[in-house]
Each structure stands twice: as structure tokens, then as C-alpha cells.
Amino acid sequence: MTEYDVLVLGGGLSGGLPAAAYLQKAGARVAIVEQGVDAGRFYLSYELYPGVRFDHSPVNFSGLSPAIGDLDLESHGYALAPPPVTLAAMDGRGNSAVFYPDMARTCAELARYSPADADTFGALLGRLFAQAPALLKAAFYTPHPDAAAYSEAVQMTAEVLQMTEADLLRTTGPELLESLFESDEVRRFVTALPALNLFGDLLQPGQGALAWAWSLMLRAAVAPGGNQSLVKALERSFVASEGTLLRNTVVHDILVEGGRCVGATVTPFGTTDVVTLRARGAVISNLGAPLTGRLLGSHAWPALSGWKSDNRVLTVQDLVLRRPLDLPEDVAAAPRVYLVWDSWDECVNWLAQSRTDSAETYFGDIELTQFHRIYPGAPNRFGLRVRYGTGPYIDDAWDARKGPFAERMRGILGALDPELDAIVEYEHTASPLDFWRSNPAATHGNPIGGDFVGGQWIEDRLPYRSPVPQLYLSNAVWPPALSWLAAGYNVACVVAEDLGIREQPWWHHQPGSWFAARAAAAESA
Amino acid sequence: MSVDAPLEIVGRGHQGLRRAADLAKSGTPVVYREPGLRAGGRLITESFLTPFRFNLGPALVHRRLAGAVPVIEPDLLVAVAAWRLGRDARPLSAAETVAATLDASEVDDPETRAVLTALALLLGIDPDAPWSGAGIVQGAADLADLVLVGGGNGSIPAAWIDEIVAAGGTVIEGLSPWQPEPPLEGSLGTCRLFVGVRGAGPSLDAFATAYGFSDESSLLEGLSELRHGRVGSPLGFVLSNAHLDSTPTTGAITSFVWQGPVPSRDGAFSRYAYIEDVLAAVGVDERDVIFRLLWLPAETREILGGTPSYLDS
Numbered sequence: 001m002t003e004y005d006v007l008v009l010g011g012g013l014s015g016g017l018p019a020a021a022y023l024q025k026a027g028a029r030v031a032i033v034e035q036g037v038d039a040g041r042f043y044l045s046y047e048l049y050p051g052v053r054f055d056h057s058p059v060n061f062s063g064l065s066p067a068i069g070d071l072d073l074e075s076h077g078y079a080l081a082p083p084p085v086t087l088a089a090m091d092g093r094g095n096s097a098v099f100y101p102d103m104a105r106t107c108a109e110l111a112r113y114s115p116a117d118a119d120t121f122g123a124l125l126g127r128l129f130a131q132a133p134a135l136l137k138a139a140f141y142t143p144h145p146d147a148a149a150y151s152e153a154v155q156m157t158a159e160v161l162q163m164t165e166a167d168l169l170r171t172t173g174p175e176l177l178e179s180l181f182e183s184d185e186v187r188r189f190v191t192a193l194p195a196l197n198l199f200g201d202l203l204q205p206g207q208g209a210l211a212w213a214w215s216l217m218l219r220a221a222v223a224p225g226g227n228q229s230l231v232k233a234l235e236r237s238f239v240a241s242e243g244t245l246l247r248n249t250v251v252h253d254i255l256v257e258g259g260r261c262v263g264a265t266v267t268p269f270g271t272t273d274v275v276t277l278r279a280r281g282a283v284i285s286n287l288g289a290p291l292t293g294r295l296l297g298s299h300a301w302p303a304l305s306g307w308k309s310d311n312r313v314l315t316v317q318d319l320v321l322r323r324p325l326d327l328p329e330d331v332a333a334a335p336r337v338y339l340v341w342d343s344w345d346e347c348v349n350w351l352a353q354s355r356t357d358s359a360e361t362y363f364g365d366i367e368l369t370q371f372h373r374i375y376p377g378a379p380n381r382f383g384l385r386v387r388y389g390t391g392p393y394i395d396d397a398w399d400a401r402k403g404p405f406a407e408r409m410r411g412i413l414g415a416l417d418p419e420l421d422a423i424v425e426y427e428h429t430a431s432p433l434d435f436w437r438s439n440p441a442a443t444h445g446n447p448i449g450g451d452f453v454g455g456q457w458i459e460d461r462l463p464y465r466s467p468v469p470q471l472y473l474s475n476a477v478w479p480p481a482l483s484w485l486a487a488g489y490n491v492a493c494v495v496a497e498d499l500g501i502r503e504q505p506w507w508h509h510q511p512g513s514w515f516a517a518r519a520a521a522a523e524s525a
Numbered sequence: 526m527s528v529d530a531p532l533e534i535v536g537r538g539h540q541g542l543r544r545a546a547d548l549a550k551s552g553t554p555v556v557y558r559e560p561g562l563r564a565g566g567r568l569i570t571e572s573f574l575t576p577f578r579f580n581l582g583p584a585l586v587h588r589r590l591a592g593a594v595p596v597i598e599p600d601l602l603v604a605v606a607a608w609r610l611g612r613d614a615r616p617l618s619a620a621e622t623v624a625a626t627l628d629a630s631e632v633d634d635p636e637t638r639a640v641l642t643a644l645a646l647l648l649g650i651d652p653d654a655p656w657s658g659a660g661i662v663q664g665a666a667d668l669a670d671l672v673l674v675g676g677g678n679g680s681i682p683a684a685w686i687d688e689i690v691a692a693g694g695t696v697i698e699g700l701s702p703w704q705p706e707p708p709l710e711g712s713l714g715t716c717r718l719f720v721g722v723r724g725a726g727p728s729l730d731a732f733a734t735a736y737g738f739s740d741e742s743s744l745l746e747g748l749s750e751l752r753h754g755r756v757g758s759p760l761g762f763v764l765s766n767a768h769l770d771s772t773p774t775t776g777a778i779t780s781f782v783w784q785g786p787v788p789s790r791d792g793a794f795s796r797y798a799y800i801e802d803v804l805a806a807v808g809v810d811e812r813d814v815i816f817r818l819l820w821l822p823a824e825t826r827e828i829l830g831g832t833p834s835y836l837d838s
């Protein structure tokens with residue numbers, strides 16, 4: 001039997017891993033129990049052939065996280081760089097817009113459709129970025145539910161959007177876009193990312209407008225060492241401060257004694273041993289609501305088993321091509337390309353459809369990642385990821401569905417590049433069932449820990465401090481998971497407060513400080 | 526106390542990483558830079574975008590290498606037709622080739638000749654290569670020490686990296702993704718087909734079950750055909766991956782690795798026809814396949830030669 005101050009169940013990228021690294025650095029004795037060889041199951045990188053690198057999760061939002069500075073991740077081998085091109089959006093009629101870190105260039109792109117919209121977008125982003133650290137803090141890097149922080153976030157967003165708070169809380173995403181932009185194209189192109197349902201149902205009044213506006217703060221960067229270098233840097237920051245990383249170890253039960261959570265039973269992979277690990281101060285479950293409920297057995301509370309993780313999942317198709325996909329020259333330079341709707345009406349109809357159980361949703365907002373733009377590799381093989389817009393889980397019949405899905409997607413890509421069939425060297429499609437099979441913490445393969453369409457927005461997410469004393473949650477909380485590491489940061493804050501170790505000289509970085517430091521350096525240069 | 530600049534080590538192989546771990550533990554400040562995605566050379570366990578774990582290099586490692594990482598000892602290592610090889614073999618006296626070594630060691634019965642020749646192939650030894658006799662002598666002597674690693678071979682470098690980091694060292698991976706590799710020397714190399722299926726997969730009664738040959742002479746004939754560039758019905762082994770298949774949340778899924786000798790020249794035969802032939806030979810219905818990926822010798826970088834390729838310290 002082994003005893004720690006804090007036991008972290010599941011070393012996921014967003015929740016468990018950063019939480020463990022913070023708490024260990026703050027002086028607690030922490031152990032992570034992770035089923036995999038590596039932690040961060042959904043954030044690893046791999047090479048389908050030597051030199052053809054892919055990321056499980058291609059978009060890297062870690063530059064927003066205070067953890068980069070607080071945990072000094074760069075000294076643990078993490079390198080992050082701003083991409084020269086952010087993304088491109090393109091419709092089936094040949095219209096497109098390329099978004100750059102340089103706002104003037106982006107506005108010039110949008111001005112092709114409407115100079116007034118370009119001005120509106122530029123001014124809005126200017127106001128948003130000026131507020132970004134405080135807004136990120138209030139909206140995301142706070143252990144919600146927190147009524148005061150939420151109301152502060154609403155107030156700041158209303159200022160950015162130059163509307164009243166009351167109006168903002170009545171406005172859906174499409175209504176906001178229609179009020180801001182006159183151009184059909186601009187409305188669609190700036191909806192490509194928020195439509196992925198990352199943190200809100202765009203059609204809900206209030207929630208929709210906030211989710212759209214907040215998604216503009218989601219600035220991505222690239223990690224030349226592969227996105228898994230973020231996982232590795234977090235693991236190493238943890239191990240360097242003497243944390244215990246139990247790799248290849250599966251959690252079976254969460255132990256509750258005398259009304260308090262006191263530990264877990266685990267089995268090292270490849271053995272039948274059952275080992276009891278005890279925690280004096282806290283157990284953090286990063287295993288998602290349904291699995292946490294099952295492992296707690298009779299100690300589970302109703303909200304855990306009622307949690308909806310059965311919707312808004314992803315399908316992914318990896319292709320190895322003999323040459324890059326044939327795209328218009330400016331679009332081809334983008335690491336990410338969104339294939340979007342042909343009209344604003346189509347977009348709004350799709351948003352409505354995406355709340356239902358229609359499989360068609362998968363073909364409305366398609367994200368291509370051109371990995372050769374991020375990781376220059378072998379000269380004759382090019383990695384292309386196709387990510388189907390979020391859709392319903394549907395049922396367990398995904399093994400049979402993958403083939404027809406992949407074929408239809410080949411048709412869509414073939415319309416862009418008629419030689420597609422001749423240039424595909426390899427193809428693999430992974431379904432939500434595969435993601436669930438590989439990570440039982442993500443029920444039905446749900447990547448963000450819950451379903452906004454199922455009504456689980458800020459106040460309805462699960463609390464970081466659970467009803468079982470000494471048990472904390474770092475998944476199914478607000479904000480959703482993802483690579484900005486907010487859930488792990490927030491749970492570390494509450495556990496550190498409860499253990500009396502929150503005040504640390506190094507624990508002070510602001511959200512977005514990595515981007516701010518880059519901008520300051522560029523200005524002084 | 527003098528503050529020394531850390532020792533910079535640039536590495537690809539597992540030995541370099543292990544050395545760095547030893548140095549770090551003995552107090553030398555170390556910075557280990559791995560140009561590729563993962564440190565550990567061929568000791569890599571990869572899931573790709575699947576629920577499975579695959580060892581990308583040889584599955585068998587020498588017990589010494591594993592240190593404290595849990596290992597599994599398969600009872601039966603090789604099955605050829607009705608014949609089985611367990612975990613020990615009688616000592617052999619080396620001659621030039623494998624067949625000459627078996628003759629010199631007075632191994633007469635066809636069963637033992639078949640399984641020992643198959644063992645040679647499993648260990649990446651070309652039974653016709655000069656010094657392959659010495660190779661099989663070594664392989665047979667090490668048999669009892671060849672093990673599978675509980676969480677996959679990648680658990681070993683992961684443990685070494687943790688040791689380096691815990692001792693204050695730094696490990697940096699992935700910053701130069703690709704460098705051209707020199708052309709392969711040797712006519713035959715090892716391919717690996719990584720497969721994940723729904724259901725139980727091929728039935729196996731040893732760690733490595735032979736396909737495409739049933740005795741010593743059909744194995745040698747098959748290799749000779751391959752050497753002439755004739756890739757007929759697949760010859761090789763299905764390697765069990767049972768020790769790496771965890772219980773999924775939903776329904777049974779199984780993985781296995783096909784390992785076989787093929788011509789090492791690029792473009793010598795059709796990748797996809799070969800995959801189809803292997804799946805048909807081992808009795809897997811294409812409709813049950815969740816994942817399949819074939820690495821040819823240009824990708825495994827393994828040439829069939831005279832010495833065993835299992836991973837050693």
C-alpha cells in the first residue's frame with residue numbers, strides 16, 4: 001500500500017496532467033495513475049510512416065495557458081511558435097478567406113467581400129485582444145460555477161461587442177453575426193471554428209453569442225516537436241519535481257471510507273495484481289463523469305450518471321498522400337483549412353441540424369490539417385488529416401459506418417482535387433467508437449467531456465469540488481477540456497486552496513501571457 | 526562545487542538513451558536530444574490513431590533490458606505446423622549457416638529443425654547468410670531470456686526518460702522530424718503489418734505462429750523465391766499481441782502483428798495485394814478490420830542478416 005497527498009486518476013492532457021504538475025510543484029506528494037505508456041491519451045503524436053507525422057489533436061491552444069510560464073514548460077523541452085498562417089476557410093463555390101496572425105492581412109482578405117465587415121472584424125478583435133487576459137481569466141481560468149466571474153465575463157464581452165448585457169444574453173450566434181456583418185461569406189468564414197461546438201450551442205440565446213465571441217480568443221500556435229511535446233513537457237515538469245507517474249496502470253475502484261474519498265485500487269498493465277493507493281488530501285478524477293460514477297459505485301451522486309456524453313463526437317480520416325492536396329495557392333499555405341457551407345442560410349440550417357441525431361452533420365464543417373505545413377518531413381509523403389465536424393454518436397455500428405463515411409469524404413476531397421485517388425498512398429478512418437475504445441474516460445469518444453446541446457453549459461457543468469469530501473473532478477467541468485489546460489489549472493487552484501498551498505511565488509502567470517510576451521518582444525524589436 | 530555544463534547527447538538508438546539514464550543517475554547533468562518523435566530507438570510502442578498498442582520494432586527483448594519494467598514470459602515461442610518451441614533449446618555448436626549448425630549439432634528430427642530454423646527467421650536471421658550459424662547459437666542460448674514487455678516496449682525508454690528527468694536532466698524530442706535514410710543493403714528485409722480487428726482475431730497457440738511454410742525445406746524454398754523477387758503466398762508469422770490488448774469498454778477487439786521476410790527493394794511488389802493476401806492467409810475477414818498498416822523494410826529498416834535482431838542491452 002502506498003500513500004500520497006494527492007492521487008490523480010487519469011493523466012489526461014487537459015485535466016489530470018497539468019493538475020498533478022501544479023500540485024506537485026506546490027509541494028504536495030502527488031501520484032498520477034495512467035493506463036497508457038504515455039499520459040495525455042488524446043494529445044499524442046505518431047508517424048504513420050517514418051517522417052510522416054500526425055497529431056491526434058492537431059490544434060494547439062496551449063499558448064493561452066498560464067501553465068507554460070508557471071510550470072516553466074519551455075525548460076522541459078517544450079517549444080511553441082506562432083504559425084505564419086492561422087487558417088483558411090473555403091466554400092464549394094471557390095470563395096475563400098485566409099486568416100493570418102497579422103490582423104491587417106486578415107482584414108484585407110475579408111475586405112474582398114465587404115470593406116465594412118473587414119473594419120468591423122478588425123475593430124472587434126482589437127477590443128477583444130485588449131481584454132483577452134482578463135476575459136480569459138473570468139470565462140475560463142476560474143473554477144466555475146462562479147457567479148461573479150461569469151457576470152464579469154458577460155460584462156466584458158458586452159463591452160467588446162458594444163452591446164448591452166441584457167441584449168447579449170438574448171442573442172444567438174447567428175443573430176449576432178447578422179447584426180455585425182453584411183457579407184454572407186464573412187459570416188460563414190468566421191463561423192467555421194465556433195461551429196465545431198467547442199464550447200457552446202450557437203443557437204441558444206446568450207450562450208450562442210458568448211460562445212462565438214469567446215471562440216475568437218482561441219489563438220493557436222504550433223509545437224515543432226509535435227503536439228505530444230506538450231504532454232511530454234508536462235510529464236517532465238511533474239517528474240522533475242519528484243512526482244510519481246504510474247504509467248500502464250489501470251484504475252478499478254475509487255475508494256470512499258467514512259464518507260470521504262481516500263484512494264483507489266489499481267492494476268499494473270499486464271499483471272493481475274490489485275494495489276491500493278491511498279490519498280491523504282485529495283483524489284482528482286479525470287476519468288469523465290460516467291466512468292467516475294461507475295468506479296464510485298454506490299457513492300456516486302445522480303448528476304454523474306445523468307451526465308450526457310453521448311453527443312457531439314468526431315470522426316477522423318488520416319491520409320498519406322504522394323503530393324499535397326491541390327488547393328488554391330493562398331489557401332494551400334494554411335496548416336488548417338475549413339471546408340464550409342455555400343451560403344449563410346445553409347450554415348444556419350446546418351447549425352440547427354447539428355443539434356439533432358442526423359449523420360449529415362458530419363459533412364458540413366470539415367477541417368483539413370495539412371501536417372506537412374507544420375512538420376516538414378519526407379519529400380514524397382504528405383500527411384493530411386480530415387476531421388468531420390462534430391456530429392451525434394448515433395449507435396454502436398461505427399465499424400460498418402466508417403467505410404461509407406470515408407468514401408463519401410473521398411468524393412468531397414475529389415471535387416477539390418480530381419487526381420485524389422491516384423495520390424492516396426494510405427488511408428485510415430477512426431470513429432467515435434475507436435476513440436472510446438482507446439480512452440474509456442471519454443464516453444462515446446466525446447473529446448470535451450459533455451454535451452452543450454444537452455444543456456450542459458457553464459452553470460450546469462459538474463463542480464470541481466464534488467459532493468464526496470476529498471474527491472475533485474477535472475473533467476465534465478467548465479470549461480471543456482482541450483489543449484488550453486484550463487480544467488487542470490482550475491482543479492489545481494481549488495485543491496491547493498483546500499490543502500493550504502496555493503500561495504507560490506511562481507504561480508502567477510496570466511492567461512495568454514505567452515502570446516503577450518511574443519507581441520512585446522516583436523514590438524521592441 | 527564546480528558547475529559543469531551539461532553533457533549533450535544526441536541520439537536515436539536505445540543504447541544512447543540508456544547510457545544517458547545511467548549517467549544522469551550517477552550525477553552527471555545530461556541533456557538528451559532526440560531528433561525523431563520519440564527517444565528509444567526501436568523500442569517504440571505506438572497506438573497510431575487506434576485503441577491498440579503495437580511494438581514497431583521486434584517484440585522480443587532481452588530480459589536484462591527491461592530492468593524493473595514488468596515482463597511476460599510466453600510459454601510457447603514458436604509454432605510451425607504441429608510443432609512447438611518452448612523457452613529452451615539444447616546448446617548448439619556453430620557452423621557457417623543455420624542448417625550447417627543444426628547438422629554439426631546433430632539435430633536430426635524434422636520437428637526441431639523446423640522450429641529452430643523458424644526461430645532464426647523470427648529473430649531476423651537469414652538462415653542462409655554467413656554467420657547465421659553463430660546467430661542461431663546465440664538466439665537459442667538466449668531463448669529463456671527473451672521476454673515481452675507488459676505495457677509494450679516503449680515502457681522501457683519511458684522509464685529511462687523518467688530517471689533522467691528525476692535526476693535533473695533534460696530530454697528533448699521531435700525537433701527535426703525527418704532525415705533521409707541510406708538505401709538498405711541486403712536482398713531481404715522484414716516487413717510488419719499492424720492489424721486491429723473486431724472479435725477474436727486469428728487463433729494462436731504460440732507467441733509466433735508460422736504461415737506459408739511447414740518445415741525446414743519449405744521455409745528455405747520460400748526464402749529463395751523471395752530472394753528472386755517472387756512474392757507468392759505470404760510467408761512469415763502472426764505474432765500475438767494479447768499482452769497489449771486491454772479490455773475495451775465495448776465489445777472484444779484484438780490486435781496482432783504480421784512479421785515476414787520480403788524483398789527489401791522499394792516497389793518490388795504491391796503493398797495492398799500483400800496485405801490482402803496476409804489477411805486471407807491468416808483467416809481474417811476484411812470487414813472485421815479496424816486498422817491495418819504495413820511497414821516494408823524501407824520503413825522498419827530491418828534487413829534479414831546473420832545476427833539476431835531482438836533488442837538487447
Ligand SMILES: Cc1cc2nc3c(=O)[nH]c(=O)nc-3n(C[C@H](O)[C@H](O)[C@H](O)COP(=O)(O)OP(=O)(O)OC[C@H]3O[C@@H](n4cnc5c(N)ncnc54)[C@H](O)[C@@H]3O)c2cc1C
Pocket residue numbers: 009010011012013014015016017033034035036039040041042043056057058059060061249250251252286287314316435438439440441442445446447448449474475480481482483484487
Ligand atoms: C479526435 C479528437 C481530436 C481532437 N482535437 C483537438 C484539437 O485539435 N485541439 C484540442 O485542443 N483538443 C482536441 N481534442 C480534445 C482534447 O484532446 C481533449 O479534450 C483532451 O485531451 C482531454 O483531456 P482530459 O484531461 O480532459 O481527458 P482525457 O484525455 O480523457 O483523460 C483521461 C485519461 O485517463 C486515462 N484513463 C482512462 N481510463 C483509465 C483507467 N481506468 N485507469 C487509468 N487511466 C485511465 C486515459 O488514457 C487518459 O489519458 C480532440 C479530441 C479528439 C478525441
